Amino acid sequence: MTLYGVGLGPGEADLVTVRGKRVLEHADVVYSPGRLSRSVALEHVDESKIGDLDFPMTKDEEKLRTAWKAAAAEVAPRAMEGDVAFVTLGDPNVYSTFGHLRRTLEAFHPDVDLEVVPGVSAMTAFATALGVEVEAGAGLSLREAADGASPTGPGRMILFKVTDIPATHEGLVEAGYDVTYGRRLFMEQGETAVTDDPSELEERDYYTLAYAEKADLVVESATAAFERDG
Template identity: 30%
Template sequence: MLVAVGIGPGDPELLTIKAVNLIKKADAVFVPGKVAKEIISPYRKDVTVLSFPMTDDEDYISRCIHENTEIIAPVAEEGLAVFCILGDPNFYGTFGRLCSVLKKTHPKISFDTVPGISSITAFASATGIAINGGVEISDGSEINSKLMLKVRKPKDMSVKLKAEGYNEFILAEKIFMNEQNIFRNGDIPDESPYFSILFARKNNPAEKRSG
């Protein structure tokens, strides 16, 4: 099994207890650079540093990802491999592309993620500002997804968003609580509790080709 663990914005004390426990018990720990290695050094010393270049050369990035999957796969097929990622694994990280390759080359490997403090929430603490109301977040690319908090009538909202070109919907209720529920597309309910998030996305051909 391969688990991506979010290790936060840089302070080793900002790792979750679950993240630390997984890092300590993993058969092998992989990190995408020396910064990540330094962050988890209080909890694990024997880590493998992988190369994930910061470049616009997609061919080179793809080669590195394929090479890294072949390093990770032998551990993930037989035991627990942990891949540590700064921030949160699912917010602008490399884990999605890594998984897309592994699913093709090593389909028996299962995946999971452990959330970490992302740069988005860390920014608010570091700058001392309170964020409320609608917020637009982008890495400079076209906006093709929305996250809406406290959506009490998710089905009505998904109908409105369909008219704007959105065609993928995921509703998460009471995340990581005992009553957690996840609904997708046609299963979106009429009503949801206060602790709910609706995710909407437009199809992105470029994303489908990545990896």
């Protein structure tokens, strides 16, 4: 039998894929690493199917390894007997807790079959939410900007974990970027916001990303001329 890593998408229940929904409905147990992913999963499965696992909120690597070994030891026998799902927001292979579980299972329970159901990642959903087009020929880099970091370099970047907007904003503007922020995009839980004014988002919120584009970036696609010339 199988452990499925299921990507739930950004938060709205109807952005779960058809395949993800089918896997959730057929799974014997559904594990979720957080309150938000649990609330999305509950739109598709009964609460009685939700499994119990402890997930540590720590950066201590030894504690993390111990906790993931315990989580894998709980999940592995269930996944040998039946089908089990482990859900994550977005896609399971993009900056996700599923990676810890997958590596731990591969190391200590290699007989467990693993399958991943991709989900709509914030990495792509941001484009629609912010009205950004990543046109053919363009490059786009994904970076983290936790704790006020402001990575710079590429012409266009999407930044995850933008927890200290004023500090990140200052660094990006100094480096010549125009920046738009997106908070709780396509999420039912909490308020969605899209703005290029950092003062509107003073409160910290983990579910915040930024799209940064070099102010002097030139868009070369043929039809871009229509936007320039009308």
